[in-house]
Amino acid sequence: MASESNCTVPESSEVNRRANPRVATEGCSVLLDINDGDKLTFARLNSSATLKIGGDKCSLTPMIGCPFGALFQVERGPKETSLQDNEDQKDQEKADNKDNRALVDNNTAQNLSSEEILQMRREGISGEQIVEALIANSSTFQNKTAFSQEKYKRKKQKKYVPRVLLRRPFTRSICEAYFNKWPAKTGFLRMDTLSLLLSVANVSAYADVLVLDMLGGLVTGAVAERMGGNGSVCNSYCSLRPPPMDIVGIFNFDGPTSSRIFRAPLSELISARNKHLEEFDSKVESGVGRMDTSVMDATSLSKIDLSSNGSKSISENRSDVEGISSLENIEKNPCTSVKWLCQCTTTDGMKLDQQNCDMEVTGTSKIDFLPNVSLVDVKEGIESGLSPMLHKTVKAGRLATSEDILYWVENGFTSMIVAAPELDTWTVIVQLLPLLSFSAPFAIYHQYLQNACIDYRQNAWLLLYKFLNPGFVNTRFFLLEHTRTCK
Amino acid sequence: MLPLQPENKTTFGRRIKEGDLVILYERHDRMKAVRVQSGAESGNKFGVFAHSDWIGKPFGTKVFSKKGGFVYLLAPTPELWTLVLSHRTQILYIADISFVVSFLEICPGCLVLESGTGSGSLTTALARAVAPTGHVYTFDFHELRADSAREDFEKNGLSSLITVEVRDIQGKGFPEKFCGDVDAVFLDLPQPWLALPSATEALKPDGILCSFSPCIEQVQHVCEILNTTDFTDVRTFEVLLRTYEVREKSFTKKVEDKSFDEISTSNSFPCKRLCSEVEGDDTLCKPTNVQGKEGMTEKVQTVMARPYPETKGHTGYLTFARRCV
Numbered sequence: 001m002a003s004e005s006n007c008t009v010p011e012s013s014e015v016n017r018r019a020n021p022r023v024a025t026e027g028c029s030v031l032l033d034i035n036d037g038d039k040l041t042f043a044r045l046n047s048s049a050t051l052k053i054g055g056d057k058c059s060l061t062p063m064i065g066c067p068f069g070a071l072f073q074v075e076r077g078p079k080e081t082s083l084q085d086n087e088d089q090k091d092q093e094k095a096d097n098k099d100n101r102a103l104v105d106n107n108t109a110q111n112l113s114s115e116e117i118l119q120m121r122r123e124g125i126s127g128e129q130i131v132e133a134l135i136a137n138s139s140t141f142q143n144k145t146a147f148s149q150e151k152y153k154r155k156k157q158k159k160y161v162p163r164v165l166l167r168r169p170f171t172r173s174i175c176e177a178y179f180n181k182w183p184a185k186t187g188f189l190r191m192d193t194l195s196l197l198l199s200v201a202n203v204s205a206y207a208d209v210l211v212l213d214m215l216g217g218l219v220t221g222a223v224a225e226r227m228g229g230n231g232s233v234c235n236s237y238c239s240l241r242p243p244p245m246d247i248v249g250i251f252n253f254d255g256p257t258s259s260r261i262f263r264a265p266l267s268e269l270i271s272a273r274n275k276h277l278e279e280f281d282s283k284v285e286s287g288v289g290r291m292d293t294s295v296m297d298a299t300s301l302s303k304i305d306l307s308s309n310g311s312k313s314i315s316e317n318r319s320d321v322e323g324i325s326s327l328e329n330i331e332k333n334p335c336t337s338v339k340w341l342c343q344c345t346t347t348d349g350m351k352l353d354q355q356n357c358d359m360e361v362t363g364t365s366k367i368d369f370l371p372n373v374s375l376v377d378v379k380e381g382i383e384s385g386l387s388p389m390l391h392k393t394v395k396a397g398r399l400a401t402s403e404d405i406l407y408w409v410e411n412g413f414t415s416m417i418v419a420a421p422e423l424d425t426w427t428v429i430v431q432l433l434p435l436l437s438f439s440a441p442f443a444i445y446h447q448y449l450q451n452a453c454i455d456y457r458q459n460a461w462l463l464l465y466k467f468l469n470p471g472f473v474n475t476r477f478f479l480l481e482h483t484r485t486c487k
Numbered sequence: 488m489l490p491l492q493p494e495n496k497t498t499f500g501r502r503i504k505e506g507d508l509v510i511l512y513e514r515h516d517r518m519k520a521v522r523v524q525s526g527a528e529s530g531n532k533f534g535v536f537a538h539s540d541w542i543g544k545p546f547g548t549k550v551f552s553k554k555g556g557f558v559y560l561l562a563p564t565p566e567l568w569t570l571v572l573s574h575r576t577q578i579l580y581i582a583d584i585s586f587v588v589s590f591l592e593i594c595p596g597c598l599v600l601e602s603g604t605g606s607g608s609l610t611t612a613l614a615r616a617v618a619p620t621g622h623v624y625t626f627d628f629h630e631l632r633a634d635s636a637r638e639d640f641e642k643n644g645l646s647s648l649i650t651v652e653v654r655d656i657q658g659k660g661f662p663e664k665f666c667g668d669v670d671a672v673f674l675d676l677p678q679p680w681l682a683l684p685s686a687t688e689a690l691k692p693d694g695i696l697c698s699f700s701p702c703i704e705q706v707q708h709v710c711e712i713l714n715t716t717d718f719t720d721v722r723t724f725e726v727l728l729r730t731y732e733v734r735e736k737s738f739t740k741k742v743e744d745k746s747f748d749e750i751s752t753s754n755s756f757p758c759k760r761l762c763s764e765v766e767g768d769d770t771l772c773k774p775t776n777v778q779g780k781e782g783m784t785e786k787v788q789t790v791m792a793r794p795y796p797e798t799k800g801h802t803g804y805l806t807f808a809r810r811c812v
Binding site: 022067068069070071168170171172191192194195196198199200202204205206207208225226227228229230410411412414437438439440441 | 489490491493496497498499500501545546547548560561562564565566581582584585586588589590592594595596612615616618619620691692693719724726809810811812
């Protein structure tokens, strides 16, 4: 009944292998997941790299050349601690009718003393054997339910046989690691929200995406990953110096992908756009060339006034903005982790004024100013057939040249993502929107509701469907008959 | 729909031309897809719109009908396509689609298998994620629906990225030619566990599988099998979106006004209660903005958000698992 397929499977392209490496090579960055998420740490796989677990250091060299997803266990020998391959045994759970009525937690169940355990370690007895000894010397172990026995065993294993999972740095794993361990660095951006941002902003290959990213470069990296070396992502900033973008370095991007990540101050983009429109207007007035009047109507009205005297509509908005900023911030509820996401689409541009765009950004940590890398370096690198370590030689985030800026100014960005917790949303949007092409989607993220509410009615041209989407994600683990909700 | 050719990118210079797909936008929950044909007309409650008026205009333009009503002409994106496509089956919406695309960890150049195709809502987003060098192979056991989906992809310029095949994946599994080559597999089947063995064979080590199931019993059965076979990192998610409407509202700062019957919704005047409890302490009783001003009648304008009374409920559970190395 089913028709035979008549197409061939394309061989895994060189592009895919290079851009999406499945093997941890020397010098690449990795995410180490210790004991099923108890500890997460990023590392660079150099020959001298080490990992500290429970007071002991072990070398990461055994991981070089291994596929991502490989599981290692830490063995503490008499002389050194090392990583070894782990054979993950899947445990079969059986339901039983036991319960804990006889259990008394008075610290007498374990017959092995801590001195004896320490002696075993000194003698070089493996962690697994120590765990088995603990189980054998536990007077209550046999009376526990199967689930409880498994839980006990895992707890002991985490201490005596720690496991390290070699995870591939990808948008998902990087975002989740930061959200779980260092959420303030990434503005409490959760992965489901980030995935919505990427979808709503229509991020794809050949797109030109404008990003205002004050989350350490997480959003910039996520956009660049989806573009795969085609198109461009411009990380723009309002401050005098660019905010840090170090998270981009964790992605292991290859040369072509890194080369499509640019930085440009917002003031330069805006002044270039104004200059372009002035030249356009003067050409129209002097009758040079054939001009499409519909283009003139659309573009001449989107000129941005850089003067510090804002229009009346903006000064009215400012009072709204001040009103917003004086409201108390919503307490982040750790149970529901509500995030606010605003999605809009531009229509044809209309007249717009703006405030002075120089804003000093406060609260940023290290300033990561990356040197300018020319495109020639990248091309030469590829032609010489360098290994996947190529990405090390091309740093992402080169300053956009005037040609790059001219391209964006003439064509417009195809979409925009704003993730700037330190900035006032309304003021920022007003400056950025004229840079977007017609019908371009854009998305705004802010962890606080008030700052994500932009007053769209002041400018009729803004937004078509606009809604705030806090996402609720329930994670559930299924263990046969046991189901629990996780955060 | 995707800017695979430079002339189709939505730039300042891009103009609507004959044969283009536009999204006729009335409001956020009312829009439809229209193929531009000179001489043709489209009608809705705002009037009749001549397509020839649209040709030569940029996307995003507001166009008027003969009787003065207007709509917007938007450029199509996979998100808008999901909202306007014809439903031949129940589809996935943006919350689940964006989640799946991200958690399957796909990027340009990846190879993805999907079953079933349904109406092609997710397939379009998958194609966007793997373009231009990747490919999506999508399977459906219903020949007519597979044909309709194929036609849609052809019209939307996606047929170089998507191959639709008629095949019963539950009965026959995925074709063997995919052995070990696939980056991600998505299953939207009534009995997805039947497809797991061939999905396991098809996936690369560390590749990701996703199963979408509306019922918890289906999820439980899938997880049972995943946990005992060559999969790890098994996690099940449920994604719910809540939409808020945004309004500008003014709140009065009046504290004492006998003619003011409404309860103030302002939340920053605890001293209102304190005034009656604390005696003789003027600093507590006086709202700070009232001192010496006409502040008693001042109003505060703020932008506020309120949840929509109706929200989309449960669609399905998304179970993700990683092929063991």
